[in-house]
Amino acid sequence: xxxxxxxxxxxxxxxxxxxxxxxxxxxxxxxxxxxxxxxxxxxxxxxxxxxxxxxxxxxxxxxxxxxxxxxxxxxxxxxxxxxxxxxxxxxxxxxxxxxxxxxxxxxxxxxxxxxxxxxxxxxxxxxxxxxxxxxxxxxxxxxxxxxxxxxxxxxxxxxxxxxxxxxxxxxxxxxxxxxxxxxxxxxxxxxxxxxxxxxxxxxxxxxxxxxxxxxxxxxxxxxxxxxxxxxxxxxxxxxxxxxxxxxxxxxxxxxxxxxxxxxxxxxxxxxxxxxxxxxxxxxxxxxxxxxxxxxxxxxxxxxxxxxxxxxxxxxxxxxxxxxxxxxxxxxxxxxxxxxxxxxxxxxxxxxxxxxxxxxxxxxxxxxxxxxxxxxxxxxxxxxxxxxxxxxxxxxxxxxxxxxxxxxxxxxxxxxxxxxxxxxxxxxxxxxxxxxxxxxxxxxxxxxxxxxxxxxxxxxxxxxxxxxxxxxxxxxxxxxxxxxxxxxxxxxxxxxxxxxxxxxxxxxxxxxxxxxxxxxxxxxxxxxxxxxxxxxxxxxxxxxxxxxxxxxx
Ligand code: GLN
Numbered sequence: 001x002x003x004x005x006x007x008x009x010x011x012x013x014x015x016x017x018x019x020x021x022x023x024x025x026x027x028x029x030x031x032x033x034x035x036x037x038x039x040x041x042x043x044x045x046x047x048x049x050x051x052x053x054x055x056x057x058x059x060x061x062x063x064x065x066x067x068x069x070x071x072x073x074x075x076x077x078x079x080x081x082x083x084x085x086x087x088x089x090x091x092x093x094x095x096x097x098x099x100x101x102x103x104x105x106x107x108x109x110x111x112x113x114x115x116x117x118x119x120x121x122x123x124x125x126x127x128x129x130x131x132x133x134x135x136x137x138x139x140x141x142x143x144x145x146x147x148x149x150x151x152x153x154x155x156x157x158x159x160x161x162x163x164x165x166x167x168x169x170x171x172x173x174x175x176x177x178x179x180x181x182x183x184x185x186x187x188x189x190x191x192x193x194x195x196x197x198x199x200x201x202x203x204x205x206x207x208x209x210x211x212x213x214x215x216x217x218x219x220x221x222x223x224x225x226x227x228x229x230x231x232x233x234x235x236x237x238x239x240x241x242x243x244x245x246x247x248x249x250x251x252x253x254x255x256x257x258x259x260x261x262x263x264x265x266x267x268x269x270x271x272x273x274x275x276x277x278x279x280x281x282x283x284x285x286x287x288x289x290x291x292x293x294x295x296x297x298x299x300x301x302x303x304x305x306x307x308x309x310x311x312x313x314x315x316x317x318x319x320x321x322x323x324x325x326x327x328x329x330x331x332x333x334x335x336x337x338x339x340x341x342x343x344x345x346x347x348x349x350x351x352x353x354x355x356x357x358x359x360x361x362x363x364x365x366x367x368x369x370x371x372x373x374x375x376x377x378x379x380x381x382x383x384x385x386x387x388x389x390x391x392x393x394x395x396x397x398x399x400x401x402x403x404x405x406x407x408x409x410x411x412x413x414x415x416x417x418x419x420x421x422x423x424x425x426x427x428x429x430x431x432x433x434x435x436x437x438x439x440x441x442x443x444x445x446x447x448x449x450x451x452x453x454x455x456x457x458x459x460x461x462x463x464x465x466x467x468x469x470x471x472x473x474x475x476x477x478x479x480x481x482x483x484x485x486x487x488x489x490x491x492x493x494x495x496x497x498x499x500x501x502x503x504x505x506x507x508x509x510x511x512x513x514x515x516x517x518x519x520x521x522x523x524x525x526x527x528x529x530x531x532x533x534x535x536x537x538x539x540x541x542x543x544x545x546x547x548x549x550x551x552x
Contacts, residue, residue: 020054020148021187021283023157024176026222028164028213029195033230036089037263038193039159040096044267044295045276046155047097050288054153055093056105056144057086059161060168064110068447075323079477079529080105083453088326089159095330095532096267104150107143109168115139132171140175141182154285164192165216177221186284192217192224193257196231196239205233207243214247225282226253226275234258253278262303262333264533268296299337299533308341310547313365315385317378319347325371328399331531332369335540339548350381358388367395367519367547370402372479372526376425383409390520395546397539398522400480403512404434406522407484407492414495417488424482433492435485437506443481451478455503455525457510463500464521465511468538474501476510476525484509484524519546 023042027035036057043053059066066074067085076088084103094101116139120130148156160176162169180188194210214224227249229235235243235256244251255273260266270276271292280287312332318324329345336343348361350370362368368389370382382402386409389396398406404422411420411433419426422434443449454475459466466472486507489499501511501523514520521539531537 020145020153021155021189021285022144022148022179022183023155023189023191023279024179024222025157025159025191025193026164026173026176026217026224027160027162027193028217029209031163033193033195034257034263034266035159035161035193036087036092037096037266038191038228038257039089039157040092041266041270042191042275042279043093043097043099043157045271045290045292046279047099048267048271048290048292048295049276049280051155051280051285052151052153053097053099053155053157054105054147054151055090055097055099055101055157055159056107056147057089057159057161058140058144058169058172059087059106059108060166060172061108061161062110062113064108064114064447065106067450071318071324072321075321076326077479078327079452079479079526081454081475081477083477085448085452085479087161088323091327091330091529092263094529096264099153100151102150104143104147107140109171112136112139112143112171133174136171137175137178140172141178144175144179155283164213164220170220173217173220173222186282189226189279189282190217190222190224191226191228193228193230196229196235196243198232205231205235205239207239207246210243211246214249223248225249226255226278228255228257228270230257230259232259250278262300264295264299264303268292268300295534302337302340303333303342303533306336306340306342308339308548308551309344310336310339310341310366310544310551311344311346311364312367312369312544312547313346313348313362313385314369314371315348315350315353315362315382316371317350317373319349327526327528327531328369328371330533331528331537331540332544334531334533334536335544337533338536338541339544341544341548343544348385350378350385352381353385354378354381358384362388362394365394366551367397367543369397369543370399370405370522372400372402374401374424379405379425383412387413390514390517393518395519395543395550396517396521397519397543399528400478400524400526403522403524404482404484406512406520407433410492410495410497411488414497415488415491417491422482431488433485433488434482436481437483440481450481451483453477455510456505457501457525458504459511460498460500460502463498463511464513464519464542465500465539468521468542470538476523476527477529478525480524484512518550519543 025039065085078091086106240254332343382405411417417431420431421429423432527537
């Protein structure tokens with residue numbers, strides 16, 4: 001293999017300059033072991049020791065970002081403050097830690113190749129052959145260091161997507177391997193998340209898949225420093241010793257990660273096994289005595305032992321997929337914590353509401369939430385569910401498309417605008433109550449061109465929105481193309497709709513609500529992205545509070 005034009009010297013300097021230490025989190029055996037939650041939880045326990053952390057994810061797919069992917073392919077698209085469409089694991093990072101997540105926090109193979117190939121076309125590498133090593137791996141390393149420098153963090157946690165052994169993630173793993181050479185043994189820590197399956201017929205848990213997976217990592221040149229063992233059964237001392245021996249890992253660094261009752265318990269599970277100490281000793285960092293007491297009291301205890309219960313129907317079209325509405329489900333849990341209640345989420349397929357009507361499917365719901373989405377499929381079911389919430393006076397929260405559907409429902413059924421619709425679903429509707437702004441009509445490329453990221457919103461006093469937020473200027477994240485059509489504002493207002501939130505610069509409707517209803521509020525933005533377990537989003541918190549009232 002030829003190494004052309006490689007300068008390790010300058011890389012080493014950059015490490016010293018940024019002073020950051022790095023933790024790489026890889027996954028083995030199978031996917032879906034919860035690497036995102038592992039990374040977020042490690043971030044949390046390190047933060048609890050008084051350290052500043054940053055988190056990022058490397059995704060092996062060739063898309064530049066997940067923005068154009070179907071939720072069935074990818075799950076939720078998480079939007080950052082600065083308007084990047086990213087992997088849903090970044091949502092976990094923001095919910096668990098105080099780290100600032102930006103567009104630099106999600107690196108994909110697509111972005112890396114895009115950058116290198118653009119440079120090659122410009123002629124920046126004239127005379128050279130462009131290769132995976134060093135050009136692609138250097139680009140990956142630069143992007144990791146960029147997060148270190150923009151965040152000013154002491155520790156950067158880098159989650160490597162995919163499973164060790166995949167062809168696609170090899171350049172990322174190679175870059176992770178080089179990091180230890182570039183930055184030094186004491187500045188880089190490798191965590192490997194693995195599965196210890198329980199074999200029913202044998203009545204035993206098995207370590208072989210883990211041995212093989214660590215073996216594959218070693219072939220790449222990475223010796224993990226800690227293993228997070230996902231398991232149904234406890235790891236005995238013997239099993240720990242065996243894993244440690246076969247995988248060349250200290251016994252104390254074999255961490256048992258049994259399925260927890262709540263994801264918010266995971267940091268405590270790691271903490272109790274001393275993972276924070278193991279990492280910080282290796283990285284030679286000074287640390288304070290830890291503080292997770294308020295997390296335990298105000299988050300974990302509340303989730304595990306709630307006083308009340310409330311059923312909330314989420315009426316969407318990606319219901320069968322656990323990950324499609326991740327942040328919404330989490331925001332509901334947070335709102336439950338704030339109200340000392342367990343939120344039981346009834347996932348209702350909007351196409352079923354279309355076919356069977358709302359009465360049967362929504363009968364048990366004390367609150368109805370309609371999430372965001374794209375395309376016409378399932379829309380009429382969402383509109384019927386909203387009609388049911390409005391007329392039966394059940395608390396309702398509409399998010400993005402949910403707000404657009406609430407507008408359509410009100411226009412059709414209260415304002416008698418027959419066939420009112422969004423131009424997304426019917427270009428020739430007589431009453432386009434939701435439509436495109438001129439700037440969106442000009443858009444040719446679909447990737448990264450929606451109204452994205454954080455925008456300011458002015459809240460009208462004496463509204464439900466104001467009662468929830470308790471302030472008149474708020475910032476919320478957006479991801480949509482279509483907008484409320486201001487031509488219909490007067491008419492809808494006359495019929496009782498309140499426009500309680502406006503984006504002042506362009507006079508765009510951001511929040512709608514109904515006065516004569518216990519709680520009917522819908523927003524053009526995505527409040528779910530800003531909710532945290534110990535700081536429930538005000539709109540979700542009030543939604544659950546009102547749902548509980550209905551129940552009582
Ligand atoms: N499809 C709608 C739009 O583009 C809503 C998008 C969403 O719910 N995120 O405006």
